[in-house]
Amino acid sequence: xxxxxxAKPAVTFGSFTINRVLKASPEQVYAAWSxxxxxxxxxxxxxxxxxxxxxxxxxxxxxxxRLVGKWRSGMVTDFDCLYRDIVPNERIVYVYDMALDGKxxxxxxxxxxxxxxxxxTRMTMTEHGAYLDGYxxxxxxxxxxxxxxxxxxxxxxx
Amino acid sequence: xxxxxxxxxxxxxxxADPTRRAMLASLAIAHRNIGELAAPHAMSxxxxxxxxxxxxxxxxxxxxxxxxSHVLNLEPEAMKTAERWITExxxxxxxxxxxxxxxxxxxxxxxxxxxxxxxx
Numbered sequence: 001x002x003x004x005x006x007a008k009p010a011v012t013f014g015s016f017t018i019n020r021v022l023k024a025s026p027e028q029v030y031a032a033w034s035x036x037x038x039x040x041x042x043x044x045x046x047x048x049x050x051x052x053x054x055x056x057x058x059x060x061x062x063x064x065x066r067l068v069g070k071w072r073s074g075m076v077t078d079f080d081c082l083y084r085d086i087v088p089n090e091r092i093v094y095v096y097d098m099a100l101d102g103k104x105x106x107x108x109x110x111x112x113x114x115x116x117x118x119x120x121t122r123m124t125m126t127e128h129g130a131y132l133d134g135y136x137x138x139x140x141x142x143x144x145x146x147x148x149x150x151x152x153x154x155x156x157x158x
Numbered sequence: 159x160x161x162x163x164x165x166x167x168x169x170x171x172x173x174a175d176p177t178r179r180a181m182l183a184s185l186a187i188a189h190r191n192i193g194e195l196a197a198p199h200a201m202s203x204x205x206x207x208x209x210x211x212x213x214x215x216x217x218x219x220x221x222x223x224x225x226x227s228h229v230l231n232l233e234p235e236a237m238k239t240a241e242r243w244i245t246e247x248x249x250x251x252x253x254x255x256x257x258x259x260x261x262x263x264x265x266x267x268x269x270x271x272x273x274x275x276x277x278x
Contacts, residue, residue, distance in 0.1 A: 014244035024262035042257035131243050
């Protein structure tokens, strides 16, 4: 929802799937999602160029996770998540919003499936998202580019 | 429609590779020629050139020929479309999962399994 803007609210629907085979057991993969110490090892920005403003982690059905951070360009990103279904070592379903500078840019349903492979573990993420007009507001092309470049630069330093 | 799908596939493919992401990051700071893009990765000119071609096909970079040198720029138009945002979202998770893979590769399996037992 946007208010006070002349632009018509717009929404784009999208979905994508990411498949990874990880060198770890399903239990290890699940632990990396379900424990605060595990998740903060990878669900973060690299140290440089990003300042954590808020972090909440409550991994259970109905539990709330939040990660707010400020990038070098000054942009604030907000990941706000509710866990909807959890089957230990097998499946995690969560709904999350992303906001840029306080403007909501997307609401997504994400499903993580964890399956043992002969060697390692297959992890599949499927996201179904509604990508909102906040992208246009908060993400003028220049802004979006800055955000992306902050992240890319951070990736270099990781 | 088909054209669109091809473009998205190209984008995903281009962004799925850490070397190409690093090249994009480098281009975000300044335009570069292929030699400059190759230098930090200890790769041949030909290998770098191949990566650049993938980035070009995805519409992420534009090539300008200045004398003998091919100068690469980020393609600002690539940032525009709605699909672009979805691509970025996917790229965000891909980056997280790169880190997850590194983290899991660095952990001692026995220790991690014990840890799981005491997790809340």
